[in-house]
């Protein structure tokens with residue numbers, strides 16, 4: 001039995017997060033090769049344990065320019081063995097997490113009046129690829 005949790009379940013551009021793999025007993029042989037990342041949209045560092053094999057952590061780095069609200073990290077339990085030497089079976093999956101590493105871009109800038117005289121004002125419209133906050137001109 002294995003619980004997989006991510007410290008941050010909504011990962012943004014420039015962020016990484018810690019993934020914790022909590023087994024119900026101490027295991028050996030747990031490496032990155034046992035982790036299934038086909039639905040992860042990112043890469044994982046090598047898992048390390050600080051309590052002799054029961055809890056493991058690794059750093060997850062999301063793929064750039066991805067917007068996907070449905071992602072999971074899984075582990076092939078056949079790749080790990082308990083202290084009695086018995087290999088696990090089946091797969092364990094993390095709960096769902098979201099990734100938004102797509103940076104907004106400016107799609108269009110339009111000026112209402114292209115022929116301004118002295119003292120006139122006009123409206124400039126900025127259109128972004130997605131909603132943005134904190135626009136500073």
Ligand SMILES: [Ca+2]
Pocket residue numbers: 039068070071
């Ligand atoms: Ca997905």
Ligand SMILES: [Ca+2]
Pocket residue numbers: 029030031033034079080
């Ligand atoms: Ca293994």
